[in-house]
Amino acid sequence: MAAKILANLIVMGSGILGRAVFQAYRKALENASKNGVAHEAINNIRRPSKVLTEQEARQILGLSEQASWEEVLQKYDALFERNAKNGSFYLQSKVHRAKEALESVYRGDSTGTS
Structure with missing residues (x-):
């Protein structure tokens, strides 16, 4: 019984962690593209x-x-x-x-x- 609960916790935890990493990666890509646009606007002189x-x-x-x-x-x-x-x-x-x-x-x- 304890092994089943532990296995469920590991599976659920890895799923949650995977989603969090994916969302962080997407947010980093969004920020990088925004910074590029801002950098171009600053250097538009x-x-x-x-x-x-x-x-x-x-x-x-x-x-x-x-x-x-x-x-x-x-x-x-x-x-x-x-x-x-x-x-x-x-x-x-x-x-x-x-x-x-x-x-x-x-x-x-x-x-x-x-």
């Missing part, structure tokens, strides 16, 4: 040496010089979402910076092509 050139931005997004603004947005959305789900925050921020750099190029062009 533009410095001339950190601004991408048009050529670098096109390379990051994989676009040719004849790409339209719609193609830029499609590539941006696809790459940004892919890195948001299972990629890195660093690559996601590079994709965002590339779109910002190309946005200034396309802003002066009303037709949407360069």
Whole structure:
């Protein structure tokens, strides 16, 4: 009888401990992603040496010089979402910076092509 009670306590205890570890892991992942966003917001001050050139931005997004603004947005959305789900925050921020750099190029062009 005591062995059965002890076995039940061990099984229940390990289940509770397993759930607690899993919840702590999920919370740590949430906090890590929040810290990345906060870190990016803090470092969002533009410095001339950190601004991408048009050529670098096109390379990051994989676009040719004849790409339209719609193609830029499609590539941006696809790459940004892919890195948001299972990629890195660093690559996601590079994709965002590339779109910002190309946005200034396309802003002066009303037709949407360069």
